Amino acid sequence: MEAPVTPLSLSIRGLRKSFGNVVAVDGIDVGASNGECLGLLGPNGAGKTTTIEICEGLTRPDAGEVELLGLSWRHNADELRQRIGIQLQETQFSDKLTVEETLRLFRSFYRSGPSVFDLIAAVRLEEKRAARVMGLSGGQKQRLALACALAGNPDLLFLDEPTTGLDPQARRQVWELVAQLKHSGRTIILTTHYMEEAERLCDRVAIIDHGRIMALGTPRELIASIGIGHVVEFAFNGVTGPLELSTLAALEGVRGAHAENGLYRLSVSELHRSVPALFEHLAGQGIELSELRTHSPTLEDVFVALTGRRLRDE
Amino acid sequence: MSSLRSPEDAFGMNESMKATAVNGVPQSGEGIAGRSLVQLTMVRFREFWREPEAVFWVFVFPVLLTGGLGIAFRNQPAEVLKVGAVEATVSAALSREKRLSVQIMDRSTGETGLSTGRIALLVLPGEEGVVYRYDDTNPEARTARLLVDRALQRAAGAADLVQTSDDIVREPGSRYIDFVVPGLLGMNLMGSGIWGLGFAVVDARRKKLLKRLVASPMRRWEYLLSFLLSRLVLLSFEVAALVGFAVWIFHVPLRGSVGELALLCLVASLMFSALGLLIASRAQTIEAASGLMNFVMLPMWILSGVFFSAERFPESVLPFIRALPLTAVIDTLRANMLQGTPLAGMFWPLAIITAWGLLSFFVALRIFRWR
Numbered sequence: 214m215e216a217p218v219t220p221l222s223l224s225i226r227g228l229r230k231s232f233g234n235v236v237a238v239d240g241i242d243v244g245a246s247n248g249e250c251l252g253l254l255g256p257n258g259a260g261k262t263t264t265i266e267i268c269e270g271l272t273r274p275d276a277g278e279v280e281l282l283g284l285s286w287r288h289n290a291d292e293l294r295q296r297i298g299i300q301l302q303e304t305q306f307s308d309k310l311t312v313e314e315t316l317r318l319f320r321s322f323y324r325s326g327p328s329v330f331d332l333i334a335a336v337r338l339e340e341k342r343a344a345r346v347m348g349l350s351g352g353q354k355q356r357l358a359l360a361c362a363l364a365g366n367p368d369l370l371f372l373d374e375p376t377t378g379l380d381p382q383a384r385r386q387v388w389e390l391v392a393q394l395k396h397s398g399r400t401i402i403l404t405t406h407y408m409e410e411a412e413r414l415c416d417r418v419a420i421i422d423h424g425r426i427m428a429l430g431t432p433r434e435l436i437a438s439i440g441i442g443h444v445v446e447f448a449f450n451g452v453t454g455p456l457e458l459s460t461l462a463a464l465e466g467v468r469g470a471h472a473e474n475g476l477y478r479l480s481v482s483e484l485h486r487s488v489p490a491l492f493e494h495l496a497g498q499g500i501e502l503s504e505l506r507t508h509s510p511t512l513e514d515v516f517v518a519l520t521g522r523r524l525r526d527e
Numbered sequence: 528m529s530s531l532r533s534p535e536d537a538f539g540m541n542e543s544m545k546a547t548a549v550n551g552v553p554q555s556g557e558g559i560a561g562r563s564l565v566q567l568t569m570v571r572f573r574e575f576w577r578e579p580e581a582v583f584w585v586f587v588f589p590v591l592l593t594g595g596l597g598i599a600f601r602n603q604p605a606e607v608l609k610v611g612a613v614e615a616t617v618s619a620a621l622s623r624e625k626r627l628s629v630q631i632m633d634r635s636t637g638e639t640g641l642s643t644g645r646i647a648l649l650v651l652p653g654e655e656g657v658v659y660r661y662d663d664t665n666p667e668a669r670t671a672r673l674l675v676d677r678a679l680q681r682a683a684g685a686a687d688l689v690q691t692s693d694d695i696v697r698e699p700g701s702r703y704i705d706f707v708v709p710g711l712l713g714m715n716l717m718g719s720g721i722w723g724l725g726f727a728v729v730d731a732r733r734k735k736l737l738k739r740l741v742a743s744p745m746r747r748w749e750y751l752l753s754f755l756l757s758r759l760v761l762l763s764f765e766v767a768a769l770v771g772f773a774v775w776i777f778h779v780p781l782r783g784s785v786g787e788l789a790l791l792c793l794v795a796s797l798m799f800s801a802l803g804l805l806i807a808s809r810a811q812t813i814e815a816a817s818g819l820m821n822f823v824m825l826p827m828w829i830l831s832g833v834f835f836s837a838e839r840f841p842e843s844v845l846p847f848i849r850a851l852p853l854t855a856v857i858d859t860l861r862a863n864m865l866q867g868t869p870l871a872g873m874f875w876p877l878a879i880i881t882a883w884g885l886l887s888f889f890v891a892l893r894i895f896r897w898r
Contacts, residue, residue, distance in 0.1 A: 269742055271898065294744040301742065305734035309577040310570060318570055321563040322745045365744070 220283070222247050222369050222400035223268065228277035230263050237263040238274070239424035245417075250391075250401040252415030254408060254512060256524050260424035261404035262302060265373050268402065269299050281369055295324055298367030298399075300358045302374050308347035312338050315346060316360055323365035336360040336390060352383025359390060370394065372403045376410060388413060406524055408512035420516060427519045436510050439518040441468050441480040445487065448476050448504040449495070456498075465490040471517060480510070480518065563745060567753035574727065575761065584722070585761065589715045589769045593708060597777045600703040608671045611637040612650040617657060620682035621650075627674055647671040650679075705780065708773040709860035710833035715769060716792060717827065717853050719761070720799025721820055724754050725807040729816040732807075738898040747897070755800055762796045763789075782867030790870070791863060794877075795856040798884035802852065805891040827853035855879040 223245040230238040238260045245251040253261045266272040268279055270286045270293060279286065284293050306315050316329045327335070333342050336356040341349060349357065355375060362370060375391065376384040384407075391414050395401060405411055411418045412432045420427045420435065428435055461470040461479060466487035469480040481487040484507060495502065516524050575581055607625075611632045612618040621629040632640065637649040641660065648661040648671040659675065661668035731737045740750065766789070773779040781788065806823060810816040831837060831853035840848055848854055855876035862868035862876075870877070 271738065271742055291744065294742070299739070299742045301735060301739050303735055304739040305736060307570065307574060307731075307734075307736065309574050314570070314573065318563075318566045319743060321566040322743045324744075361739075361743075 220247055221245065221280070222249070222282055223251070223402060224278075224280045225264070225268070226278045228264065228267060228279065229275045230260075230267060230272065231275060236424055238267070241277075241421075241424070241426055243419050243426060243429060245400055245402060247400055248395075248398050249416045250395050250403060250414055252411040252418040253402070253404040253421055254406065254411040254415075254418050254516070254524075255404075255421035256406055256522070259421045261406075261421055262373055263424075264421070265371050265402060265404055269297070269371055270294070295365055296368055298362035298365060298370040300355075300362040300370075300372045300375060302377070304358060306346045306354070306357060306361075309345060311343050311345055312349070312357055313342050315357060316364065319361040319364040326364050326366040332360045332363060335363060337386075350383065352379050352386055355379060355383070355387055356390065359387070363394075368399060370399050370401045372401060374404055374406070376405070376407065384410075408516070408524055412512055418512065420512070420519060422516075422520050428515065432512055435512060435515045439480070439510060439515050441482055441510055441514070441518075443481045443484045443487075443507050444510050444514050445479040445481050445484070445491065445507045446476060446504070447479075447491070447502055447506075449500045450503045460494070461491075464494060467491075469518065471521070473523065476504075478517070480514065481507075564749045564753060564756075567745075567749055568756045571727070571753055571757035572760070575723070575757065581723075585715075585719045585765055586768055589711055589765075590772045593704075593711055593769060593773055594776070596707050596711075597704045597773075600707075606667075608648075608667060608674065609646045610648045610650065610671050610675055611640055611646040613637065614650075614652055614657075617650050617679065621675060621678050623682070624674055624678040627671070627678065648675060650675060704773070704777045705865060706836075706861070707834060708770075708777070708779045709864050710857050712766065712769055712792070713795065713831070713853055713857040713860055714828065714833045715765065716762075716795045716856065717799045717824060719765060720758065720796050721803035721806060721824060723758060723761070724800050724803035725810075725816055725820055726813065727754065728804065728807040729810050729813055732810075732896065732898070733812060735898075741897045751804070754804075755797065758796055758800050759793065762792060766792045779864070781864055783863035783869065787870050788860070788863050791856075791859050794880055794884075795859075798852060798856075798880050798887070801884045801888040801891065804895075805887040808891045808895045811896075827851050830854070832857050850879060852880060852883040855883075 221244045223243075225241055225243050228238050228241040229236075241260070241264055243251070253264060255261050263272060267274045268281065270290060281293055282296055284296075286293060310318070312333065313329060316332050320326060320329050320332065326332075333339055336359050338353060338356055338360065341353055346354065346357065359372075359375070362372070372391065376387050379387065388410065391401065391403070395414070401414075403410075403414060415432065417429065417431055418435060419429045428438065430438065455472065456477065458470045458472060461467060461477065464479075464487060466481055466483035467479050467490075468482055471478045479487065479491070488507070513524055516522070607628050609628050609630070610621065611630050612621060613632070613634055615631060618629050618631045621627050630646070632649075634649075634651065637646065637651075638660075640646040641649055641662075647665065647668045648659055651658045651660055657679065659672050661672055663669060728737075731740070741747070770779075770781070770788075774781060802823070803820075806819045807816055810819060830840065830848045831851050832848075833853075837848050837854055838845070849858075858876045859873045859880070862873055
């Protein structure tokens, strides 16, 4: 990686946190430079939310240092709250207030920031300005949460699973908004368990599992790091028992093999050699394919390569 | 599979939008001191007014209850008591007494009438004279016995030896409605203080809204103060509605200073709000909070003398009952409204109220769960 020339907006060193016997964060070191969008990608329970809530000043770490915008929670808590924007994983705003009233309340907490009208326009809720929160869709509520996060015109923005539970269209709308926020030069820290979200929005991604960072880099670097050109997935009909994974892995050009719910997944360096070899192997056993597809590796494949598990089942 | 390019479709960006808030120059001038407190307090009012049930319980219910009790316990002309007689001669003698309504019936009908409460007393023929059959724990039956006995004795020729006459007192101030209105006022102050604060706080905690607010630069004391401020405004309407109704319809007297009465309501309301804050300081679900609130309020509804005097309980538990916050509040309200006692004459109940308020508030602040 290149030497950090821009000042760090966020720096986390040696962070640890346990709840009772459960270790949620087990030594995390990561930084985000000014204007960068850093993604924390991992399955549920990986420690993403604990990490981000420590950064937000909501949880106290057992050990380690967090510095935001050159300030620390210990000495500059009031100043930090003015300068960061936060969207928590599951805030429900008061059902009986309108969009405008909710934003007016949040805007009143900050010394400076955009007008309520501009906040509403920024998240495209103009038509819902006078609507009660109760009547908003999931995507609209999430956009309201984003607008609340922007109320103080923050330099550093924390988004905890901003699109979890949204339908695909609402998800795209939130992605567009986040992409726009990136262009305005803010530093964004985002947690997600959607690899597509991380690939699309983040400049760098930290893959987290069991409270540790397994890999850190740009999505391109991470994908390149696992050294596979393609992924082949297949399934078959009939009563044939499970295939031997070690036999599959030994096929020409295959780097690794996984199986989950009858779906086999091969990491492959040379597609043109491995696919014929696979066909030959299956034909030799009298197996008929029901499904076959190949794709370029994604962050999902990086996660599988690092942990042997998938990010999530869908 | 995924495309790494951003789709220009469904949600195309509009240029003027980009130029506004998000990239825009921060605008100041909205942050004058105290503004967030104003906003927080406005939120309290909005949440209250937009909850029709809350408006009902705080304003309409106490007035309905006062009206209902006032009608149920209105001072009627002395009631006519129903009695039964087996013999026609007895019935004829009793029919001259206008406070009795007598019916001839056979013994078994009479006994059924007694057990179902249709008659208060049954006159049976005895070996010599008559036998009164009645339940001596029932005050109506005891009154009936006195009336029946006197009517029969007079019919048999007994004469009054002392000349008597009646001087009937039915003045405002000594009726049941006069007694119960200060009780209802105290109960209402308790309910709206504890419910009003408790539910709102626990609901915000359950929705993680409290956590979100705490992550913002909001000042925590402003959040708590906003509840008290909104309480004080609603309080004035609530007390005016209840007391106004009682004075206007039932002529309940206000013998003490009205200013002092207002002050008493204010102090009581602050104390109950602090108690509500304490109850809501840890609970994470509405169910847990309601359970706690009922646990705190139910004994006071029964023990604190809302509907009947707390002095009816055994001597040994009275010190405990007098130390309950609602008892102290109702004592001060009755003393002000019915006896016209000035504040100086209510040292102990006022000390009890203040102690409950301060203790609850400081304990609540120490153990309050902000997330």
